[in-house]
Amino acid sequence: xxxxxxxxxxxxxxxxxxxxxxxxxxxxxxxxxxxxxxxxxxxxxxxxxxxxxxxxxxxxxxxxxxxxxxxxxxxxxxxxxxxxxxxxxxxxxxxxxxxxxxxxxxxxxxxxxxxxxxxxxxxxxxxxxxxxxxxxxxxxxxxxxxxxxxxxxxxxxxxxxxxxxxxxxxxxxxxxxxxxxxxxxxxxxxxxxxxxxxxxxxxxxxxxxxxxxxxxxxxxxxxxxxxxxxxxxxxxxxxxxxxxxxxxxxxxxxxxx
Amino acid sequence: xxxxxxxxxxxxxxxxxxxxxxxxxxxxxxxxxxxxxxxxxxxxxxxxxxxxxxxxxxxxxxxxxxxxxxxxxxxxxxxxxxxxxxxxxxxxxxxxxxxxxxxxxxxxxxxxxxxxxxxxxxxxxxxxxxxxxxxxxxxxxxxxxxxxxxxxxxxxxxxxxxxxxxxxxxxxxxxxxxxxxxxxxxxxxxxxxxxxxxxxxxxxxxxxxxxxxxxxxxxxxxxxxxxxxxxxxxxxxxxxxxxxxxxxxxxxxxxxxxxxxxxxxxxxxxxxxxxxxxxxxxxxxx
Numbered sequence: 001x002x003x004x005x006x007x008x009x010x011x012x013x014x015x016x017x018x019x020x021x022x023x024x025x026x027x028x029x030x031x032x033x034x035x036x037x038x039x040x041x042x043x044x045x046x047x048x049x050x051x052x053x054x055x056x057x058x059x060x061x062x063x064x065x066x067x068x069x070x071x072x073x074x075x076x077x078x079x080x081x082x083x084x085x086x087x088x089x090x091x092x093x094x095x096x097x098x099x100x101x102x103x104x105x106x107x108x109x110x111x112x113x114x115x116x117x118x119x120x121x122x123x124x125x126x127x128x129x130x131x132x133x134x135x136x137x138x139x140x141x142x143x144x145x146x147x148x149x150x151x152x153x154x155x156x157x158x159x160x161x162x163x164x165x166x167x168x169x170x171x172x173x174x175x176x177x178x179x180x181x182x183x184x185x186x187x188x189x190x191x192x193x194x195x196x197x198x199x200x201x202x203x204x205x206x207x208x209x210x211x212x213x214x215x216x217x218x219x220x221x222x223x224x225x226x227x228x229x230x231x232x233x234x235x236x237x238x239x240x241x242x243x244x245x246x247x248x249x250x251x252x253x254x255x256x257x
Numbered sequence: 258x259x260x261x262x263x264x265x266x267x268x269x270x271x272x273x274x275x276x277x278x279x280x281x282x283x284x285x286x287x288x289x290x291x292x293x294x295x296x297x298x299x300x301x302x303x304x305x306x307x308x309x310x311x312x313x314x315x316x317x318x319x320x321x322x323x324x325x326x327x328x329x330x331x332x333x334x335x336x337x338x339x340x341x342x343x344x345x346x347x348x349x350x351x352x353x354x355x356x357x358x359x360x361x362x363x364x365x366x367x368x369x370x371x372x373x374x375x376x377x378x379x380x381x382x383x384x385x386x387x388x389x390x391x392x393x394x395x396x397x398x399x400x401x402x403x404x405x406x407x408x409x410x411x412x413x414x415x416x417x418x419x420x421x422x423x424x425x426x427x428x429x430x431x432x433x434x435x436x437x438x439x440x441x442x443x444x445x446x447x448x449x450x451x452x453x454x455x456x457x458x459x460x461x462x463x464x465x466x467x468x469x470x471x472x473x474x475x476x477x478x479x480x481x482x483x484x485x486x487x488x489x490x491x492x493x494x495x496x497x498x499x500x501x502x503x504x505x506x507x508x509x510x511x512x513x514x515x516x517x518x519x520x521x522x523x524x525x526x527x528x529x530x531x532x533x534x535x536x537x538x539x540x541x542x543x
Contacts, residue, residue: 028335051361052283052436064499065334067284067436069492080469081283081308081439082365090362090381113358118391124346126332126339129309133362133382162385174384175406253499 004234006187007146008242009206011037012234014098014144014185022095023047025134028066030144031098033245034185036062040241049088051130053079061252062245070252085130089137097138099131099161100145103153106220107170108143108163108181108193108200110135111156118158128160135161140179147186147217154220164198171198188214190231194223204229259429259452259476264528267451267478268294276416277304277327279368279447280313282489283438284334284497288421289313290485290528291453296320297524306415308364308439312488312505315339316523318354319515325355327413329364336502340509350512358392363410368439370412371446382408418447421486422471423493424461425454429473432461435492437469444471453482455494455535482528484535495535 004012014034018024020043026035028050036059039046047056052067056076063071072078079088088094101110102125112131116122135141141163145151163181164170171180184191184200188209191200202214203225214222234242262270272278272295280288292313295303304325305314311333317323319341331342345354359367366378379398389395389408398409420440422433431452433440444450452471457479461468473479488498488505508518522530 052285052438054436063335064502065284065497067334067438069285069435069490069496072285072435072492078436080437080441081361082369082442085362085365086369086380113387118387121347124331124338124343127328127330127358128360128386128388129330130361132360132384132386132388133380136382136384159385159387165385171385176384 004239006206008234008239009231010144010146010185010187011242012238013190013206013231014142015041015238017142017183017185018043018046018096020045023049023093025049025051025089025094025097025138027099027131028063030100033062033242034144035098036245037238037242040245041238049094051081051084053081053084055079055088061249064253085133089130089133092137094138095140097134097141099134099141099143101143101160103151103156104143104145104184105153105156105163106199107165107167108184109156109159109165110143110161110163111158113158113160115157131161135163135180136176136178138178141181143181143184145184145186147188147214149217149219152218152220164193167198168196188217192225199223201225202228204231206231207233259473259479261429261457262478262480264290264294264453264480264482265298267480268298271449271451271477272298272300272417274300275302276300277306278417278419279306279413279415279443280419281307281438281440281443282421282486283309283436285436285438285489286421286433286440286486286491287311287313287489288419288453288485289487289489290482290531291419291421291451292317293523294528296322296519306413308361309334310342311339312502315341315505315509316519318342318345319351319509320519321351323354324352325357327357327359329359329361333502333506335499336506340506341515344512357394358388359395359410360388363395363408364413365439367410367413368442368446371414372442375412377409377411379407379409413446415443415447416449418443418450420444420450421453421491423455423491425452425457425479425481426461427457427459429476429479431471431476431479432464433469441469441471445475450477451480452476452478453480453485455483455485455491457481482531484531484533485528487531487534487538495538498534498538
């Protein structure tokens with residue numbers, strides 16, 4: 001087995017969730033790394049869309065920001081931001097939205113707004129950006145986040161984007177037709193929603209990770225599916241492509257990467 | 258009707274204390290030079306509007322120019338927090354900052370509604386989230402045809418829009434290309450506007466028949482400021498200075514280092530410094 005880091009396992013496992021025929025609304029950071037890894041390995045035909053308006057972009061290096069010139073110059077076309085949110089996102093043309101977040105709860109609701117009370121926050125985070133409508137308008141949502149007790153919390157101070165809300169049929173009751181979060185990929189394991197409760201439930205554990213480690217890094221009692229897989233370790237090819245894109249990115253951004 | 262002015266004259270005559278000002282740019286073409294001039298002219302009590310407030314708004318907030326921020330994502334892209342924005346919200350320094358917070362979809366729709374002369378924007382959004390609980394300007398409306406509940410926010414009608422673009426011609430028509438963001442809508446929604454450009458050309462020359470062009474009669478002032486988007490970028494002219502965005506994290510983290518940087522690089526400088534930044538990045542890219 002090749003030698004790899006937990007972060008690489010996370011990115012590879014997240015990339016595998018994407019299909020060649022997906023039209024993916026890509027968040028910046030880890031979602032962008034995973035989406036481009038998918039494009040450079042098993043899903044060369046995937047359409048990657050960033051909220052800056054770039055459609056079917058094929059960046060050679062990972063963007064530092066959501067609107068790097070690299071995204072525009074390698075895109076099929078670039079539309080205005082109002083058009084992006086109205087025709088393409090709200091219009092229901094994305095099969096999957098790929099998000100990260102600062103905090104997540106057991107129903108995959110995300111907080112990127114504040115820690116503490118909204119009017120007197122302990123930490124003012126950047127805010128939702130496109131996430132509230134990405135979470136409701138894309139066919140389904142994949143989330144990638146490194147696991148820790150600070151980020152996987154029992155109760156969010158603020159719901160920036162809706163996952164499965166309070167669970168069960170909450171999304172459907174609010175009139176949403178999209179599936180919401182169907183996969184949460186971490187550096188330790190993969191969660192998927194329970195068919196009834198919609199609580200995020202561990203379905204696959206990365207090689208060498210223990211249930212104790214998962215418990216130590218989750219702020220709620222973790223549920224496990226009846227049948228749990230061991231995530232396939234990254235292949236030599238996946239690791240090579242991922243490391244090459246990170247190396248190209250580091251050279252392009254200088255100290256940025 | 259667009260007037261060709263110096264940057265100092267443009268800000269002097271177009272931006273007033275207490276104005277609502279939208280300085281737009283979605284990572285690309287951010288009007289940094291114009292922002293610095295607003296700081297140098299010590300404008301006060303501004304309401305700033307922008308989808309993605311980043312470094313230039315951090316600077317305006319930290320220098321005490323801003324009473325209120327209307328926004329949807331306030332951070333240093335790819336790097337982390339805006340420390341001056343956080344200090345204002347968390348500690349009220351240098352003065353308390355009121356926030357009116359939206360999602361990107363709401364902001365983009367609100368500009369488009371403003372440009373279209375409508376009082377409100379209607380869209381499908383804010384489902385199951387907390388922003389409507391803390392922002393009383395987010396409301397809902399029932400579709401008279403289908404009965405669907407839709408989100409509604411007021412249109413953006415800023416007093417002033419400020420943008421940066423690649424080129425103007427001698428008449429003052431302005432052309433943008435690349436990631437064009439929400440700049441056209443911001444200008445058309447505003448009462449007055451300032452456009453800084455990389456260069457003024459005799460003629461735009463061969464171009465896509467659907468190029469994004471703002472006719473001169475939709476604009477207030479046009480100002481040639483080469484490099485005026487730095488450390489953001491201008492497609493076809495110079496790259497984004499990602500290293501500076503990372504360096505800003507350290508500069509802005511402490512009040513004293515922030516103030517020292519602003520004194521040396523903004524208060525005691527003029528818009529001509531931007532051209533040198535652009536040249537340096539061009540040389541690096543070559």
